[in-house]
Amino acid sequence: MTSPPPERRNEAVLPVEALGITLRRNGRRLLDDVSVLFDGHDFCALMGPNGAGKSLFLRVLANLVTPDEGTVRWNDRLPDRRRAPKLGFAFQKPVTLRRSVRANIRYALAACRIRGAEGRQRTEAALALAGLADLARSPARVLSGGEQQRLAIARALAVEPELLLLDEPTANLDPASTAAIESLLRGAAYGGTKIVLVTHDIGQARRLAETVVFMHAGRITETTAADTFFDAPTSSAAEAFLAGRLVL
Ligand SMILES: Nc1ncnc2c1ncn2[C@@H]1O[C@H](COP(=O)(O)OP(=O)(O)O)[C@@H](O)[C@H]1O
Ligand SMILES: [Mg+2]
Numbered sequence: 001m002t003s004p005p006p007e008r009r010n011e012a013v014l015p016v017e018a019l020g021i022t023l024r025r026n027g028r029r030l031l032d033d034v035s036v037l038f039d040g041h042d043f044c045a046l047m048g049p050n051g052a053g054k055s056l057f058l059r060v061l062a063n064l065v066t067p068d069e070g071t072v073r074w075n076d077r078l079p080d081r082r083r084a085p086k087l088g089f090a091f092q093k094p095v096t097l098r099r100s101v102r103a104n105i106r107y108a109l110a111a112c113r114i115r116g117a118e119g120r121q122r123t124e125a126a127l128a129l130a131g132l133a134d135l136a137r138s139p140a141r142v143l144s145g146g147e148q149q150r151l152a153i154a155r156a157l158a159v160e161p162e163l164l165l166l167d168e169p170t171a172n173l174d175p176a177s178t179a180a181i182e183s184l185l186r187g188a189a190y191g192g193t194k195i196v197l198v199t200h201d202i203g204q205a206r207r208l209a210e211t212v213v214f215m216h217a218g219r220i221t222e223t224t225a226a227d228t229f230f231d232a233p234t235s236s237a238a239e240a241f242l243a244g245r246l247v248l
Helices: 006-011 054-061 083-084 099-109 118-130 145-158 175-190 200-207 227-229 234-243
Strands: 014-023 028-038 045-046 069-076 087-090 162-168 192-196 210-216 219-225
Touching: 014 054, 014 234, 028 054, 028 200, 045 054, 045 083, 045 200, 054 162, 054 192, 083 087, 083 234, 087 145, 099 145, 118 145, 145 162, 145 175, 175 192, 175 200, 192 200, 200 227, 210 227, 210 234, 219 227
Parallel strands: 045 192, 045 210, 087 162, 162 192
Antiparallel strands: 014 028, 014 069, 210 219
């Protein structure tokens, strides 16, 4: 295998690594010495009960929150704004801009200096991918929750991130909308996008994940191949969670 050209190596964010991340607020340790390496080889589900620290940890990985201790490294270097577009993010509550569906995607691309024919082509591809071509001219804010989330994910994918971080993207959605999002994510993963998906939906993790990272009370208690995780979790917290006995 030949190594990537220098400019591409420069842009890479993977592997994304957390080393001894601790985050304190009001005297509480919300994240407690968390270390993990996402090399992007597997579709990863980050699981755990409410309040475990999953959302905070995802924000730390994306360099949106600075930890009190520890470091995040993107491809062996500290995070920087220049590479931030290579790390896509979608939130539980989709963030859409007060403009049309199509303009939402074009805006995100323009922010990454992807304009002109390339911008137009990627916009139309993203609309088709998300099944939103017929709604392209509608104001984004009038879409249903599921449609807005499809837009938010398609917009993130249009930028062609190397890694996509998703924070419970289907938590507020009905089964049909959830299935549409899952199929969007499966397609993205198949197309080569690396994904870390925060979910407390056990069925969803079973359907999508190859690796499970389990968090409880601000710590990672295990990182396991998904098959093994669901059959025989190694931490008692994960076992209790899967049995429906773990609430924070
Ligand atoms: N900005 C903040 N200030 C203080 N506490 C916070 C803040 N954000 C989150 N928390 C607390 O940190 C804990 C972990 O939160 P979060 O990462 O949202 O959990 P999860 O996503 O696993 O449900 C919770 O107890 C939450 O109340
Ligand atoms: Mg959360």
